Amino acid sequence: MSRKNIAVLIGMLLLGGGIFAYELRTVRLSQLLREIAQLNWWWLLVAAGCMGLYWLMEAFVVKLLLKGRVDHFSFKNALRIPLVEQLFNSLTPFSSGGQPAQLMALMQSGVDGGRASSLLLMKFIVFQAMVLINFILTLVFGFKLVAAKFTYLAWLVVFGFLIHLAVITGLLLIMYWYNFTKGLVRLLLRPLHWVMAESRANKLETTLNLKIDNFYRESLRIKNQTGMLIKASILTFIQLIFYYSVPYFVLLALGLQPSFMEVLVMHIMIVMIISLFPIPGGSGGAEISFRALFATFVVVNSKLVLAMILWRFMTYYLGMFIGIFALVVKPDKVKEID
Numbered sequence: 267m268s269r270k271n272i273a274v275l276i277g278m279l280l281l282g283g284g285i286f287a288y289e290l291r292t293v294r295l296s297q298l299l300r301e302i303a304q305l306n307w308w309w310l311l312v313a314a315g316c317m318g319l320y321w322l323m324e325a326f327v328v329k330l331l332l333k334g335r336v337d338h339f340s341f342k343n344a345l346r347i348p349l350v351e352q353l354f355n356s357l358t359p360f361s362s363g364g365q366p367a368q369l370m371a372l373m374q375s376g377v378d379g380g381r382a383s384s385l386l387l388m389k390f391i392v393f394q395a396m397v398l399i400n401f402i403l404t405l406v407f408g409f410k411l412v413a414a415k416f417t418y419l420a421w422l423v424v425f426g427f428l429i430h431l432a433v434i435t436g437l438l439l440i441m442y443w444y445n446f447t448k449g450l451v452r453l454l455l456r457p458l459h460w461v462m463a464e465s466r467a468n469k470l471e472t473t474l475n476l477k478i479d480n481f482y483r484e485s486l487r488i489k490n491q492t493g494m495l496i497k498a499s500i501l502t503f504i505q506l507i508f509y510y511s512v513p514y515f516v517l518l519a520l521g522l523q524p525s526f527m528e529v530l531v532m533h534i535m536i537v538m539i540i541s542l543f544p545i546p547g548g549s550g551g552a553e554i555s556f557r558a559l560f561a562t563f564v565v566v567n568s569k570l571v572l573a574m575i576l577w578r579f580m581t582y583y584l585g586m587f588i589g590i591f592a593l594v595v596k597p598d599k600v601k602e603i604d
Contacts, residue, residue, distance in 0.1 A: 321585070349589045396505075455471050514533075522563060528563075
């Protein structure tokens with residue numbers, strides 16, 4: 267990790283500690299300690315296990331996408347990829363550092379940069395598509411629940427969904443309507459020449475066109491691998507279910523008996539809201555949305571704050587800490603298959 271990454275890590279830990287301290291300001295210490303003493307640690311272990319299975323399923327996806335491309339890509343290497351991704355997702359706005367970190371980790375294992383880029387492209391498309399499918403499925407069953415109680419959060423959810431939809435639509439346009447997409451980009455970038463220096467606008471347009479061209483070349487490699495994409499999609503869908511289930515088991519650990527489907531719906535909505543916040547990990551927005559939505563199930567304030575802290579630790583800080591260890595693990599070297 268660079269000094270900048272270490273500084274960001276320390277900053278995020280301090281920010282998280284500050285948010286937790288602020289949330290705990292209205293909770294009596296004796297009540298909090300009583301709630302902790304009454305926790306069912308087995309259910310917390312199940313919640314942690316869900317996060318473990320979340321990373322495990324992503325490791326299976328990595329193994330699947332590399333099948334036939336490299337020789338003897340070990341499971342240790344495959345598991346290292348999502349853990350390194352989790353660390354750098356946690357340290358960068360909009361989780362933008364996860365993709366470059368995965369590319370670095372794959373190349374450290376001996377995977378060619380072009381093949382690694384192709385794999386990550388396929389994995390990214392599948393993941394975004396499964397996030398949208400999960401959201402659409404829950405939107406049908408759970409959006410009324412959110413909209414009726416928290417109108418302002420409902421609009422944030424819709425906005426988050428539109429951003430994800432725009433991303434996957436843009437990727438599909440490049441894959442299947444390349445010439446149309448290039449023309450559309452030129453049209454959309456034309457106003458930049460009116461408000462920016464000509465050299466800067468040209469540089470931005472050149473960079474964006476280069477990224478589109480690289481993406482298109484990589485997409486040509488994966489469009490004919492339908493069977494592999496279907497298998498990866500199924501694994502990713504299951505992976506997300508494990509992640510979305512974490513708060514349900516946290517609430518069980520607190521002695522509550524919520525509806526599994528309602529908790530699942532609420533967590534999916536929270537994930538959509540978090541994606542809107544530019545602060546790494548969606549810090550601040552994540553905690554606010556959790557408290558607002560899960561107050562439906564947790565009426566005792568001390569339980570609600572403790573649930574929020576435990577959920578945040580499981581889904582954010584745990585991956586960050588494990589990712590630090592994964593980063594320093596020396597990967598096994600692999601051989602390319604011609």
